Amino acid sequence: MKTGYAMVFAALLSGCATQPTSGTTAAAAPPTLYDYTIRSPSGAELTEQALANTLSDADIVLVGEWHSHPGTHLLQARLLAALYANNPRLALSMEQFTRDKQQVVDQFLHGEIGEQVLIKQGNAWPNYESDYRPLVDFARQQQLDVIAANAPKSIVRCVGRYGADYLNRLPAAERKWVAQSLTLKNDRYKEKFTESMHHGDPAQSERQFAAQTSWDDTMAESMVNYLRAHPGHQIMHVAGRFHTAEGLGTASRILSRNPALKVVMVTPVTADNPVAADAPDFQVEVMPLPPRYIQQANMKAAFAHIGKRNDTLQCIGE
Numbered sequence: 001m002k003t004g005y006a007m008v009f010a011a012l013l014s015g016c017a018t019q020p021t022s023g024t025t026a027a028a029a030p031p032t033l034y035d036y037t038i039r040s041p042s043g044a045e046l047t048e049q050a051l052a053n054t055l056s057d058a059d060i061v062l063v064g065e066w067h068s069h070p071g072t073h074l075l076q077a078r079l080l081a082a083l084y085a086n087n088p089r090l091a092l093s094m095e096q097f098t099r100d101k102q103q104v105v106d107q108f109l110h111g112e113i114g115e116q117v118l119i120k121q122g123n124a125w126p127n128y129e130s131d132y133r134p135l136v137d138f139a140r141q142q143q144l145d146v147i148a149a150n151a152p153k154s155i156v157r158c159v160g161r162y163g164a165d166y167l168n169r170l171p172a173a174e175r176k177w178v179a180q181s182l183t184l185k186n187d188r189y190k191e192k193f194t195e196s197m198h199h200g201d202p203a204q205s206e207r208q209f210a211a212q213t214s215w216d217d218t219m220a221e222s223m224v225n226y227l228r229a230h231p232g233h234q235i236m237h238v239a240g241r242f243h244t245a246e247g248l249g250t251a252s253r254i255l256s257r258n259p260a261l262k263v264v265m266v267t268p269v270t271a272d273n274p275v276a277a278d279a280p281d282f283q284v285e286v287m288p289l290p291p292r293y294i295q296q297a298n299m300k301a302a303f304a305h306i307g308k309r310n311d312t313l314q315c316i317g318e
Helices: 002-017 048-054 070-086 099-109 115-121 128-142 153-162 164-169 188-196 202-229 241-247 250-257 296-310
Strands: 036-039 060-065 090-098 145-150 234-240 263-269 282-286
Touching (some): 036 048, 036 070, 048 070, 060 070, 060 250, 070 090, 070 128, 070 263, 090 128, 090 202, 128 145, 164 202, 202 234, 202 241, 250 263
Parallel strands (some): 060 234
Antiparallel strands (some): 036 282
16 A cells, blocks of 8 residues: 555655746747748638638639649648538639549549549649648548649640630530630739730730730639539639739639629738738738758759750640
8 A cells, every 4th residue: 555655645646746947938949941921911810710700701712822832732721621611612723733634533522533543544643642632532531622723834835826716726525614805905914914924025925915814714714614603602712822823823814704792812921922901812921941052053953944844845836
């Protein structure tokens, strides 16, 4: 009995010894690339569920990303689940799948093909398994629609080569894979895109912008068409930050097609990549990614390699 009492007493003393002394505070863990802080447009801090609650009356929630940033992908997965908890009449729309692959996406969601077939036949992005699997698999498990919203890259690249008139060359079966009309006017989105280009060829800039907005117009049209066929549903759309930030790209193309829709932006930011002070976006503060290149020669070599991807591109009429 004494031995048992001694052991219990020793354990109690040991437990007391591990408690922090009065007045001390445990050091906060340093942030990682997975960590983020959500803020409202006015700067109030929000949880994922509080954000979802605030977005409950939105028709379309545009969630931007840096394609290789783990924190933005984690936020997307958690927000999708929180939105679904509030409203099961939810659909996921994705930049990362194109209209011509909608049937493949549907086959996966319905259990007719496996994930590796989806990846290969659906032309999934190289980071699908690490970054987009959580979204698509959540949709599969909860029986949500996934909208393959984007235009095929091959067509977009040909638009970049020949301009918007290239779409007139497409046969009817392929023309439907791109929005019926492109927004080519000199709006703020076009100004921002042109400012980001680093060459002095206006004609080339026009062609490249036609390619850029063919993505935004097609994604916008895909979502507007879906809501027309599924009234009362909410859409969460994931796409690159440039398409979604400040409502300049995809959002403006949505509203030009249906001004009655409520579109809300959720945008990742860093100290070096903020949104405008008057932007209506909900902001997700994340750590910046490591610099992609430090030596100029390495950057030039990488860009030269990217530039060669069109060397084998075959456009109609060539």
